[in-house]
Amino acid sequence: MILRIDSLTFRYPNGTTALDGVSFGVEAGERVALVGPNGAGKSTLARHLIGIERPASGTIEIDGRRTDGLAIAELARTVGFVFQNPDDQLHASSVAKEVGFGPRNLRFAPDRRKELVESALRRTGLTDLVDAHPHHLSLGERKRVALASVLAMDTPVVVLDEPTTGQDHRSVALLGNLVDELAAEGRTVLAVTHDMDFCAEHFDRVIALEDGRIVADGPVEHWLARASRPTGHAFELPQLTRLGRRLGWQTPVATVEGFLDRLTSDAHDTAEAPAGP
């Protein structure tokens, strides 16, 4: 298990309990979406994974090591964190320098550094922008630079905070492919997200938080079935799930593939149905 969190509780200095007895484990290669309403504790939880916040009680174990004794620099070898706002992360005067900073800081050998930087730039579609100053790029491009700079650190765990916010359709598709590829390579992806379409298409598992506690943890389909009930949680369901509902489908579908399968089987059933009197 790459990540194990046990009874994690955290309070801000003003007394707000942001996390209250949170426990879960994540296997290598899982794609986990952290969802929940504003103020649920998602970002606070994510920040614990890179040591910006430390538990008031409970433990976090990453790749077999308890994080209490680990410095932020040490954690950075295992967990890469892409901030929601790229301007909280970017500091260099060119895209190339920005993406090269992490691997250099981690003291990777020059050959490996070169390979990682080139691969990160290619995967995020930034190869033509290497000389640009990040501050002259659009928000969507700056978010991709932030992502590339984390990919270049080659961490087994990648945490994304609201990755699709401010991204156009093409960038969201690129991001989705990347999440799938990272998982296929055995890397673990956790994403804090309000984007249920993205979550349904690209994640295996949903952990839903409310008031600092886990209220649901399981496969995306289970969570959707639960959220689709009239008494379900107040989440915006994926567009295709809402469309399925309008079509009167009882079982929720959420992905393009699931939707097409359902349409095909309905068409098949209609064709097979015996002619009426």
Ligand SMILES: Nc1ncnc2c1ncn2[C@@H]1O[C@H](COP(=O)(O)OP(=O)(O)OP(=O)(O)O)[C@@H](O)[C@H]1O
């Ligand atoms: N720096 C802080 N000081 C005090 N309270 C905070 C601080 N940051 C967050 N909180 C509070 O902690 C709780 C959890 O906040 P957090 O930002 O982790 O939630 P979230 O689920 O990420 O919300 P959002 O979706 O709005 O980003 C909320 O009640 C929030 O008001």
